[in-house]
Amino acid sequence: MTQGISRRQFIAASALASTAIGGASNAQPTTRGSNAVLADQTFEQGAWCHWLDERASDVATGVTWGMPWPRSKHSPRTPFALRDRDGKRVPLQTWPLAYWPDGSLKWTAHAIAPDVTLTSTAFQIEPGQKGPAPTTALKVKQDAGTIEVDTGVMTCRVLRNGAVCIDSIRRGGKDLLTAGRLIALRQNMPLEEADSTVSVETFESMIESAEIENEGPLRAVIKITGHHSRPKGRRWLPFTLRLYFYAGADDVRVIHTFVFDGEESRDFIRGLGLRFDVPLVDELHNRHVRFVGENDGVFGEAVRGLTGLRRDPGVEARQAQVAGRKVTSIGPKVADGLELIPAFGDWTLLQPTADSFQIRKRTGLGHAWLDSSRGGRASGLGYIGGPSGGVAFGIRNFWESHPAQLDIRKARTERAEVTMWLWAPDAPPMDLRFYHDGLGQETHEKQLEGLNITYEDYEPGFGTPVGVARTSEMRLWLLDATPVRERLVQLAAAVRAPAAMVAVPQTLHQAGVFGGTFALPDRSNAKQVRIEEQLDFLFDFYEKQRDQHSWYGFWNYGDVMHTYDADRHTWRYDVGGYAWDNSELSTDIWLWLYFLRTGRADVYRFAEAMTRHTGEVDVHHLGKFAPLGSRHNVMHWGCSAKQLRISTALNRRYYYFLTADERIGELLREQLEAARTLRTVVPERKLPEAQDRVRESADGDYARLGFGTDWGSIAGAWLTEWERTGSREMRDRLVASMRSIGSQPRGFFTGGGRMNLRTGAFDISKDQALNVSHLSAAFGLPEVCAELIELLKIPEFERAWVQYCTLYNAPSEQQKAALGESLGELNLGQGHSRLTAYAARMKRDPALARRAWEEFYAGRAGFAPDQRFETQRITGPAVMNAVDEAAWVSTNATAQWGLAAIECLAFTADLS
Incomplete structure (x- = not known):
């Protein structure tokens, strides 16, 4: 059932727009972030997209994004064109996502290249139209040993084997970057004892495959996989490196992924990064080093400085060197003694916190370092080069994902060495050991006792x-000369917040994607x-909490905390299962639905960071627990609950459909057979009532799944693959599982069952007992069921789900009448009001819609109806740093309240 946007909704939403898209292209984005519900009624129909920050970036880069379409509207053969509000069309590359x-x-x-001029802020995707041919087209060629990409501005040569991933990048007939390879430093132990013998080993990338993952006239993606290794030695830390190229571009976007496969008690990563060489031909006084600090601060010096000397090299020489221009003339008293001026070959920007x-900086190995500058939060961009060309390089989320480091070495020689350290070697080594010794919890009984005390499932x-x-994300610019400082600031901004194009909320809503689970804001x-x-308020609160409580760091950035400790005025970062949230109760989905509407x-980038984190750090991608995730923990x-x-x-x-991101697509596909791991990692293994249950064979075709958190998750993976590829196998699994759930004696109230992993069908239970959990619908089940019921007409499944939605929060008398008995006291009543609202939509029942809002405002296991959404300022000496406290907030309640609010508004919009 696809809901269209009503005129009332559109007008009310339009009245709220903070700015009308299509304004001045140089308008600055607001601190709060864009509210892109469009104010111009010409956007009511059609597929529109816009710059996320409501302005084109100062640095033109290639951009890729996703656009949704209404059902039965366009065939896969439909061409598309992109035009701005003035009617100008630009070259566009298109491919199907779903x-x-x-x-x-x-x-x-869709992808656009950086060599087009886009002065507008909003654009229409026109079906049935062909855009103009690109003025510059990508050229990709390959052979058995190499892949070569020519953007028209630079040429990159990628190798298919060996340690070097990027053999060279040339511009203007010159090599500006060579020998690009991955580096990992391994330390054998932490520095915990004075007499420890610590050794450090260096590992480099060893390529196992290099392939063209995406290729078109405007965009190409090269995927490189392998391990870090030593010659004739150990191979570990599998990696994937993706290189993104666009026609006419002078930059390369780099997406780096690694998986930890070591032993936490002896494999301490001391450094992890990407290293490359930069050939240098300019004189030492014409070699420029740059780092961008906080905001628009730039550190700029030369390898051999000409300023501050006792003898004056001349005002033109001094000004040219400081500005990054070629020094063409030096006063004779200085020119004759250049070799007596120290040349600094090594430079480091370290962000330890x-x-x-x-x-x-230092002159070279074996000599002391000089402290050059300092600051708060560096942008993470560096540069080495001169008037003959150079390389700007940056790490996204540099300070947020600390410790990070940028190194320039050997800048006095003909070949400088640059390393972008994702984990800084000058910081303490990465320590992944568990934070306690087990506390004697050797039996399931003791573990359950510990769970009751600290909420930790150990x-x-x-x-x-x-x-x-x-x-992690990095970017390289291959430049024909040293940029002016203002340009470096712009490049740093492009690293911190890359240009993004997104479909506008009206277009997303009109397309009917995501099961109608969101509507446009209506303040009527x-x-x-x-x-x-x-x-x-809730989103702004969490964004501020992230900064006040420093939810940052290489392994932490993107996540939020689970529960607050009002006594200490801090989140329970050190208490068992109350610390990191790990997507508990669908925090991710709350944020994305909030963004879609x-x-x-600012919401987009917060949700983006969370998606990167929760899909990578909170999930096991190899080993006996793969590909399950870990429940919330310190x-x-x-956590021992791998789920x-x-x-x-x-x-x-x-995020995948909004961006077409290849790594996220990989993670989605990783989950297709995730249920197989439940044969050996049984979720309910500690529960007394499960002890006598027959275990499934570790290599058999069956596993036991709950209909809520388990099946909802695997159904989401199958649905996504079916949408992406049209896979008949995935569709058949969905149909079989839906039919067998709908055929259970108690429908969804049966709770779960034994599923055939090949077909997706559940055994039909002979047990008439009711089995219901408050968590079943708290991890995406309502959202995926809303989509599936729209896509697959399976009456028995629809009846079972609508029954569950109707009865979960229903009065006990209604439950008894329908089921023969009451469901008893169930938790998360406020969050489940969205289920009641969904039932109201499906039944077209205004009385159910009113009941949904009554449940929402009752606030059971959520936020009370009289709760004031406000914070209290706590200052020292009660706290180390001042915080804005809302002790009534928990992330469980926030996520469920947010989902309930958004979906109750969407499902009951036409029933009030």
């Missing part, structure tokens, strides 16, 4: 980091105004 069941396009991916960085051997991953009455203000840039991987509800594809779908 299909509706009838084979029509549901999502398409979220709030401080340091810049140092089990020996389960708190391992083996299999967790981390994805006081009650809805209050809900919108509260939704805004508002278009806010350590992201620490589908955390690794679920449902948390990644939004």
